[in-house]
Amino acid sequence: MAGAAALACALWLTLPAAPARADPPAATRAQAFDATLARLQAPASLNLSSDAYEAELQRLRVQLPPGDRAREARLRAYDCGSLRWQDAQARLAYSEQAVALARAMRDHESEARALLCQAVYLGRTRGSVRALPLLTRAIARLDDGRFPRLQAEALELRGSLLSDLGEQARALLDFQRARAAYRRAGIPGEVESLQLQLAASYRRIGDWDQAARLLQPLLALRAQRGDAEGIATVRIQLGYLAVESGHADRAAREFRAALAAAAPLQNRYSANAARLGLAEAQLAQGDTAGAQASLRAAAAGFHADRDDESDALLLLLEGQALAREGRHAQALERYRRAQPLIERDGNLRYQALLYRARAASAQALGRLPQALADYQRYMELQAALQARMRLEQSRLLEQENEIHRRDLENQRLRAEAALRQAELDAARRVRRWQALALVSAGLLLALLAALAWRQRARSRALARLALQDPLTGVANRAALEATAARWLAAARREQWPLSALLLDLDHFKAVNDRYGHAAGDAVLRACAAAWQAQLRGSDLLARTGGEEFCVLCAQTDAEAAAAVAARLLQATRALRLPAVDPQLQVRVSIGIAQWERGESLAVLLDRADAALYRAKQRGRDRCER
Secondary structure, eight states, rough: HHHHHHHHHHHTTTTTTOOEEEEEEHHHHHHHHHHHHHHSSSGGGGGGOHHHHHHHHHHHHHOTTOOOOOOHHHHHHHHHHTTTTHHHHHHHHHHHHHHHHHHHHTTTTHHHHHHHHHHHHHHHHOGGGGGHHHHHHHHHHHSSOHHHHHHHHHHHHEEEEHHHHHHHHHHHHHHHHHHHHHHTOOOOOOOEEEEHHHHHHHHTTHHHHHHHHHHHHHHHHHHTOOOOOHHHHHHHHHHHHHHTOOHHHHHHHHHHHHHHTTTTTSSOOHHHHHHHHHHHHHHHHOHHHHHHHHHHHHHHHHHHTTTTTHHHHHHHHHHHHHHTTTTTHHHHHHHHHHHHHHHHTTTTHHHHHHHHHHHHHHHHHHHHHHHHHHHHHHHHHHHHHHHHHHHHHHHHHHHHHHHHHHHHHHHHHHHHHHHHHHHHHHHHHGGHHHHHHHHHHHHHHHHHHHHHHHHHHHHHHHHHHBBOOTTTTBBOOHHHHHHHHHHHHHHHHHHHHEEEEEEEEETTHHHHHOHHHHHHHHHHHHHHHHHHHSOOOOOOEEEEEETTEEEEEHHHHHHHHHEEEEEEEEHTTTOBBBTTTTTTTOEEEEEEOOOTTTEOOOHHHHHHHHHHHHHTTSSSEEEOO
């Protein structure tokens, strides 16, 4: 308790002291405070440099009238995002105080802004996934549309976090909503930070051309106005784009250019980030000594700024550099320290890189069981990454179809509105042509009705396709999530049991490798048909990706679900595919989980996935719960 009191006291001391006699009157300070706050809320502030933004915050601190709790809540909501904070726990505590003060003042705008700060700092100290609920709370606070710019910033921040976690389809949807909110706020052009986030998302799903199309004009714009910090940020993104697309030399040039742009800045984060990226590019070039020098400089810079956000990547790259020199024992020590940090953030790509690097060092030291286990884990993560990539691309396609459908609907509505306005104008201008105008309007309405009927039929067909897996004809992930939302609500309301079964075909990759993907598709279709025949009419079978399927069983406990799983196992064993290979034996592993009260679909499926993993570990061709 004493430590918490000391921390709270230290945080309060960061606010300005009581004014001396020579200070201006409170009314004058309030006017000055409001004028500075208005500048921070203006569209032009979106492109302020870090130094300029910090200068405006300092003005707010000085101008705050003593005892003005309402303005103090607004100050804290902005001040919690200041770069002056060095200690992560202190800034998290300060943001929590800012949320509490804004809530006490019933200031929804300041509360939402402070929640954004709290989410950022919670993510940095305890893992990115922990920040998502706070961001969702902030966005819910802003759903009334009264603060469109802040709503856009919240959506952009959540999209950025989802992008870091690999949820690119959801991230891009948030970015699209953020763009619309910025425009509602009177900001018609592209917001540069949002354009940068969009580029990062496209880079992460492998659409490097689209990422480059977004980054290059942004670099030219920032170079034109001499924005050194902005130039460094874009070049860092271009550097990672080059690394991931296999152009290490170009990546090194981009990171060096970013470092040169960031060198004179007071804010050293961009310089440290550029050194970290340069080290990764140098390792890809085979320049181990250069990479180690870059890593030492980056580590010193981050340490000086008391910034531990990049510790995981630093340790991973240090381990890779040591392994290049044959110092595998020291490399394994770096990997050991990096592992909990990487797993905390939930970044599957870095986890896969860690296990691959650790397997190589363990093999070099003759620790073959460890190397084999790490390599197997690497292969599992790679498969998960590929499955997620396919899922994200599928979700993105579904979103694009939905956007296209809405655009067509909006076009129809605009056409109808334009037609009605044309009728009114024609009636006012030319009364004698009224009869003719009515006839024309009737013809046009008939045409629009025919078009509407046709569009409605197409929309229904698209809606069916959007909820159906095109290969097997069973439900897809979107249909699974929609149905689960309804069933979970009913289960909570009626206290019904509900169970989920996750199915994964055993050694399916071997089928594709031996007989080809067309044969693999035939196996998937046959399995889906055989399973569907064993399920009740109330059960839902959905394909969630690759050879993975899910069955949702309403009003079914774990014991009954186990009986369902037994039927599915038997149906799979009895399956014969003479057109592929009369000797081919198809097997499946199944994980079962019964829904627990208060549990989300994601948590239910995670437990089923854990059970599936046990089934795989215990010999496959079985079910576990």
